Amino acid sequence: MSSAAELKSLVKALHGTSNDEETITILKTLKEEAKITEATLRESKVGLAVGKLRSHSTKDVSDLAKEIVKKWKTEVEREKQSSGSSGKAVANGKPSAMRKSSTASSTASGASSATISAAPSTPMTPTATSASGKGDLRTSKTDGVKTAVTGDKTRDKCIELLYDALASDSGAPSELIMSRAKGIEHTVLGEFNGTTAAYKSKIRSFYVNLKDKNNPGLRESIVSGDLPVQRFCKMTSQEMASEERKAADSKIMEENLFKALGAEEVQAETDAFQCGRCKQRKCRYRQAQTRSADEPMTTFVTCTVCNNRWKFS
Numbered sequence: 001m002s003s004a005a006e007l008k009s010l011v012k013a014l015h016g017t018s019n020d021e022e023t024i025t026i027l028k029t030l031k032e033e034a035k036i037t038e039a040t041l042r043e044s045k046v047g048l049a050v051g052k053l054r055s056h057s058t059k060d061v062s063d064l065a066k067e068i069v070k071k072w073k074t075e076v077e078r079e080k081q082s083s084g085s086s087g088k089a090v091a092n093g094k095p096s097a098m099r100k101s102s103t104a105s106s107t108a109s110g111a112s113s114a115t116i117s118a119a120p121s122t123p124m125t126p127t128a129t130s131a132s133g134k135g136d137l138r139t140s141k142t143d144g145v146k147t148a149v150t151g152d153k154t155r156d157k158c159i160e161l162l163y164d165a166l167a168s169d170s171g172a173p174s175e176l177i178m179s180r181a182k183g184i185e186h187t188v189l190g191e192f193n194g195t196t197a198a199y200k201s202k203i204r205s206f207y208v209n210l211k212d213k214n215n216p217g218l219r220e221s222i223v224s225g226d227l228p229v230q231r232f233c234k235m236t237s238q239e240m241a242s243e244e245r246k247a248a249d250s251k252i253m254e255e256n257l258f259k260a261l262g263a264e265e266v267q268a269e270t271d272a273f274q275c276g277r278c279k280q281r282k283c284r285y286r287q288a289q290t291r292s293a294d295e296p297m298t299t300f301v302t303c304t305v306c307n308n309r310w311k312f313s
Helices: 004-013 020-033 038-044 045-053 059-089 096-102 108-121 126-132 153-169 174-192 198-210 216-224 241-264
Strands: 266-270 283-288 298-303 309-312
Touching: 004 020, 004 038, 004 045, 020 045, 020 059, 020 266, 038 045, 045 059, 045 216, 153 174, 153 198, 153 216, 153 298, 174 198, 174 216
Parallel strands: none
Antiparallel strands: 266 283, 283 298, 298 309
């Protein structure tokens, strides 16, 4: 399975799955049978579809998606390395052995100066950084992407930061990621009428949230276009947070609410409620109107034995 058409049909099937078993079946098919190249990834957009599943709530699905993305990255990097080597070998229509023979008469100083002058213009590839242990992370430098596009150093640096955050674990084409980074920067620039302190602060906030390794879903939704740039730029830090962070914040708020209620008058004691943890019926409870007046009151219950807390309406 190597054609973009076949991959597109699997992407469509992946979007239409109704349960985790179907999703896992399709992912296994992609992992075992799909022959991936950079061209088919771009045309079929299968990388975006699988990348989104890395943040799936089911661990088996998310783990399998991560394995596939890692495998495909390796295959694409190997393809680039192979094409680069073969391109050098047949340059000017000569095999590498012939070229070596034809250039043997060059002086050492000439060869050295040619190497030095060519080095800065040669874009680094993700494979080139693997020796330092950073081969898995994409950046504008590893992708060979030019971020100096506005003529303003501050703006160009902000675009570079946004690109690095969006591309870090993405399988999307660099052109698409770059367009999203430029779109975000342009929107923020218009909001603050220039590269002001507020502009820099907003870009920094976006970078931190996008770079969060526990929040791949946010990156993928922006790159894929599911989350429009205009809408993203209006989101707060709380809205951008990962599901894990939101759950943790919600738990903290609930605990603070219980503590605030505990600081008020003594709650009534009752045996009408059974604790789900220790199964005892020694509880304190309090009722409060936490929603609109036409909604039922919320009952807050605390077990006096194990201090377990719960609420219901």
